[in-house]
Every structure is written in structure tokens, then in C-alpha cells.
Amino acid sequence: MARLDLGTRGKGTVGPIGVSLDIRSGAGHLDDAVLVEKLGYSTIWIPGGELTTLDPLRDVIQATELIPVGSAIIPARVHSPDDVLAFRQEIEAKNPGRLITGLGGAPGRYPLHTMNAYLDQLDNADPAIPPSTRILSALGPRMLELSRDRAAGAIPLLVTPEFTAHARQTLGDQATLAIMEYVVLESDPHLARATVRDPISFLVQVSGYPANLRRMGFTDDDIAGTSDRLLDGLVAWGDVDMVAARVRQHLDAGADQVVLVVRPTDAAAVPHEQWRALAEALIDQ
Known part of the structure; x- marks a missing residue:
């Protein structure tokens, strides 16, 4: 059990505010990464659904200077342990301490068993990927325990502050907890909810999420209809102060970092101004 350790050339342990970076806009996301680092955010995370290859992680690391870059997450159903080991060895040779190996999406009927076997291969390799440099996507109690015992911690998505407090109890004080939080800087409730309803409607049907949403007190009707109650529980929306x-x-409930998944009301826009406003409000300058 150990907190995330990024080494001497990274920033040590993660700071309190990170950003999820959309890489689907072509090469423009590299300029976005540079901006995020200049604004003082602690970590850049690349969403797992966009990691059909691991190249974007390398590209963002090379485009920036010191900011750690994490995968949130590398999907185990897409990338083998050998893929991850080779990639990490390449990155560490030139940019040590910059890559956070976030893992999840174990396939099959028994994802816990599959992830254990995946981690075995990372541990038994030479060089291995140390548990202190990897983090797991975890929602259920057994996967949170695995995150505590075989990684540096957990990076959950679509959770409430109450879940954060529960996850901290499970992880204990020595593991890292990074919470991914959808954000919409919009005070009109209808527009704010409409901005995130489609992506969250998709995610809540993905394996693992429905059961966890029920554990957090949401109903089958909330999940099936992506209700306003569900969105209000999972999304930080409103003006800067409300967000x-x-x-x-989340931080008061035990999160070490909150990762801002900022969604502009204009789906074609990049949230430069939102990142700036949130940095001013949340990051000690």
C-alpha cells in the first residue's frame, strides 16, 4: 500500500486539481495541454475511451515540461500487459516520473480475477511497473480493495461526495484517491443538464456503473432515464463558486485530487476560458 509516487522529475505526489484532456480535436490538444500546465493544474488525464493507441500519452508528455500525465484509463481489453510494459519503459527512458499508469476495463465475467492476473504480469516483468506508479479505475468494494493492495489507489468516475468518503475509508490513509468530476460552468439548470446528459446516458449503461449508482442510492428509473436527480448528484454545474x-x-471527503472533466455548453468548443476561471478559483497561485 503506497500513495502515488511520481519520482524526482515529476511533482512527487499528485496535487489537488487535475484536468481531463479531450484528445479528439487533432493536434490542437497539444496546445491545450501546454495551457493546462501553465494554468497550474497538477495532472493531465487522458480519457480511456480515447486511448485506442497509447501514443497520445507520449505526445502530451513531450509537448509539456513537468506536469504528470495519466491514463484514465488504459483499457485492459484493448492493451495487453506487454503493450503497457513496453510503453512505460519507453517513456521512463526519456521522461522519468511523468507517466501515471491508470488501468481498468478488465474484460470477461470475472473482472477482478482478470485484473489480478494483469497486475501479476506487470509485477513479474523486468523492469516491472511499480504499484506506486499505477492507479486503478474502481467503483465496487472489492476493486477498491484491489486498488489499495496492488496499486497506489483509485480513480473513480460518476460518483458523489458520499462515495468519496466511503472510498477513502476502504482505501485507508496511504492510498491515492483521484475523483473524476464532470463540470459544466452554466447556471441554467436545463442547459447544464442537457450538456452532459448524452455522455452520461452512455456511461451509466457500461458494466460496473449501474450497480455502483444503485449503491449510491439512485433508482433504476434514475439510471434508465438519466434523470435530473442523477445528473445533479454526479455533475458539478453552476457558476464558478458552485462548482x-x-x-x-470531494476534497473534504477524502479525495487527494479532483479531475475536472469540463464540458462546454457548445459541444464544438474547447473549454479554455472555463479552465482559466476554475484555475483562478481552485488553484493556489
Whole structure:
């Protein structure tokens, strides 16, 4: 059991505010990564659904200077342990301490068993990927325990501050907990909810999420209809002060970092101004 350790050329342990970076806009996302680092965010995370190859992680690391870059997550159903080992060895040779190996999406009927076997291969390799440099996507109690025992911690998505407190109890004080939080800087409730309803409607049907949403007190009707109640529980929306208050709820509940998944109301826009506003509100300058 150990907190995430990024080494001497990284920033040590993760700071409190990270950003999820959309890489689907072509090479423009590299300029976005540079901006995120200049604004003072602690970590850049690349969403797992966009990691059909691991190249974007390398590209973002090379485009920036010191900011750690994490995969959130590398899907185990797509990338083998050998893929991950070779990639990490390449990155460490030129940019040590910059890559956070986030893992998840274990396939099959028994994902816990599959992830254990995947981690075995990472541990038994030479060089291995140390548990202190990897983090797992975890929602259920047994996967949280695995994150505590065989990684540096967990990076859950679509959770409430109450879940954060529960996850901290399971992980204990020595593991890292990074919470991914959808953010919409919009005070109109209808527009704010509409901005995230489609992506969350997709995610809540993905294996693992429905059961965890029920554990958090949401109903089958909430899940099936992506209800306003569900969105209000999972999304930080409103003005900067309202969003900052939700972020601080997660931090107060035990999160080491909150990863801002910022969604502009204009789906074609990149949230430069939102990143700036949130950095001013949440990051000690």
C-alpha cells in the first residue's frame, strides 16, 4: 500500500486539481495541454475511451515540461500487459516520473480475477511497473480493495461526495484517491443538464456503473432515464463558486485530487476560458 509516487522529475505526489484532456480535436490538444500546465493544474488525464493507441500519452508528455500525465484509463481489453510494459519503459527512458499508469476495463465475467492476473504480469516483468506508479479505475468494494493492495489507489468516475468518503475509508490513509468530476460552468439548470446528459446516458449503461449508482442510492428509473436527480448528484454545474464548492466537498471527503472533466455548453468548443476561471478559483497561485 503506497500513495502515488511520481519520482524526482515529476511533482512527487499528485496535487489537488487535475484536468481531463479531450484528445479528439487533432493536434490542437497539444496546445491545450501546454495551457493546462501553465494554468497550474497538477495532472493531465487522458480519457480511456480515447486511448485506442497509447501514443497520445507520449505526445502530451513531450509537448509539456513537468506536469504528470495519466491514463484514465488504459483499457485492459484493448492493451495487453506487454503493450503497457513496453510503453512505460519507453517513456521512463526519456521522461522519468511523468507517466501515471491508470488501468481498468478488465474484460470477461470475472473482472477482478482478470485484473489480478494483469497486475501479476506487470509485477513479474523486468523492469516491472511499480504499484506506486499505477492507479486503478474502481467503483465496487472489492476493486477498491484491489486498488489499495496492488496499486497506489483509485480513480473513480460518476460518483458523489458520499462515495468519496466511503472510498477513502476502504482505501485507508496511504492510498491515492483521484475523483473524476464532470463540470459544466452554466447556471441554467436545463442547459447544464442537457450538456452532459448524452455522455452520461452512455456511461451509466457500461458494466460496473449501474450497480455502483444503485449503491449510491439512485433508482433504476434514475439510471434508465438519466434523470435530473442523477445528473445533479454526479455533475458539478453552476457558476464558478458552485462548482468550486462541489470540488471542495470531494476534497473534504477524502479525495487527494479532483479531475475536472469540463464540458462546454457548445459541444464544438474547447473549454479554455472555463479552465482559466476554475484555475483562478481552485488553484493556489
